Amino acid sequence: MTGPLVRPRRLRTTPALRRMVAETCVEARQLVLPLFVREGATEPVPVSSMPGVVQHTRSTLVKAAHEAAELGLGGVMLFGIPESKDAEGSGGIDPAGILNLAITDVVAEVGDALTVMSDLCLDEFTDHGHCGVLTPDGRVDNDRTLAAYAEMARAQAAAGVDMVGPSGMMDGQVAVIRAALDSSEHQDVGILAYSAKYASAFFGPFREAVASSLVGDRRTYQQDPANGLEGVREALLDVEQGADVVMVKPALGYLDVVRRVRDAVPVPVAAYNVSGEYAMVEAAAANGWIDREAAIVETLTSIHRAGADVILTYWAAEAAGLLA
Template sequence: MDLVRRPRRLRTNPAMRDIIAETRLHAEDLIQVLFVRDGIDHPTEIVSMPGQYQHTIESLVEAVRSAVDAGVKCVDLFGVPRDEDKDSEGSAAWDPEGILNRGIAAVRREFGDQVVIMADTCLDEFTDHGHCGPLTIDGTGETVVDNDRSVHLYERMAVSQARAGAHVVSPSGMMDGQIAGIRQALDEQGFQDVSIMAYSAKYASGFFGPFRDAVGSSLQGDRKTYQQDPANRRESVLETQLDLEEGADMVMVKPAMAYLDVVREVADLSTVPVAVYQVSGEYAMIEAAAANGWVERERIVLEALTGMRRAGADLIFTYYATEVAHWLSQGKR
């Protein structure tokens, strides 16, 4: 065949494929997600997320150490309170002795600025009804999450996390005006240098299922009135633009796998770093398929994360961060 162009020339061996790869993963791109639980004396495996744990304060510090040693530069912490500490507003979320703030403080004492400490800034783990803010009755008599009251409580939570030592707060409740409110509250309390990671495009997704086990969720009903409809794309653009105008330092799309078109859209318009969250359901599906021998675990994990970077994500929240950082150090991709 008389062919001038033979694209296969650039696929002939591993070294050739490496030098022309358009998208690369680095340990610095990955954010390790970790859970710290009150009232336990040893790490407890999350049944629906094999290999992931609810940590004690002590094992949390060791998990962060493992991440740092592997080259991971950021961890995202979620708190799991005792059931008796939950209430209708989630007040344990801003208690200095609440489990998440104690976990943040322990990691900051141990590592200082060696690793970026990000804290989840949402009330769903701390409320006895499992929603992302206090409930109220609207004009039609329906029970809904009170947007403005929730934002005020997020402000308290964010300030408490900053005091505990968080470098970044990450409001994930999808309340209107949450970024502006938190930015003002942080600035007024002298935390101008604490960053905000905005969950700008967070969908009411079925992929969150295993996460409910991870945080011991008390959710009653669903979150469709405040998280986005999976059918909508333009809405993500609006939400991201609003968060940027309100002062977000970073923006996020969540989940990842089914929303890579949204990641691309947000990456094209954003003037700040863009993150994506490979959520619990995505993790659980990979683990289940790999355990059954249906997929090659390492290969599919790296392929999934590379796809997120290719779509435009600068940062990836993933339960695989520490493990993948080790793989990358061995030259795998």
């Protein structure tokens, strides 16, 4: 009996051969580790819905950043958790606010080895939990929020950040932030724009991580999960306004959007492997239902294969070892 002439399985015969012809290779330099720092904390506070993730103290944050640098990660994304909040989110603008202090701490220690990024949004700092300031009837005021974002950008740049990450999905946010940075002589500070950020159910554990005060949802400004072309449009608008990197968030449910954005824009594309995606794998592995380490590598590979040049993931530190 004559067998098939073409046998693709030949290239799968040994681990060395599979490694040699692998089309997609994720490296530590492409990974960004999100880190949370809690004002007033004297020891790390575990995030119950995200096993292995903590709210750091300022000192343990620096230690985690050192570890990230030693592992060869591409960067860290910092989120601040203040002791007090108000309607305007003023703690995010205050030079002595926890996020701005954390930026300075981390840059002073590992600024030459890591790209230090910071979340540029008001949601962690507002007592209502929305990403912007509100009108008297409770709607998010886009243009008043832009003015706050400009001040927040200046504060983070003054603290020493390499790249700001506007994540509030306000119309025109990138243009306003770019102008604010440039006018304050921070032309070299980059913008990683959360361009296609969806109103996702997979953000749930993150709200515990940042002690969110949100009641309700963010569907009037974050994107409808049903829309893919809209994500490309948002990314193109951000590039026009001066974004240096554009991001799709979440990653796994939106790999098609990652691909479309990658094909459409001339700048690097990031994707955020979000808290709910992390928590699902951790929960399934804890129950013995999946191989945890294999699932981590497969998840990150799929995001890169879809077109992401940069991946924000809570597994970044561990994945650096697995990928090596």
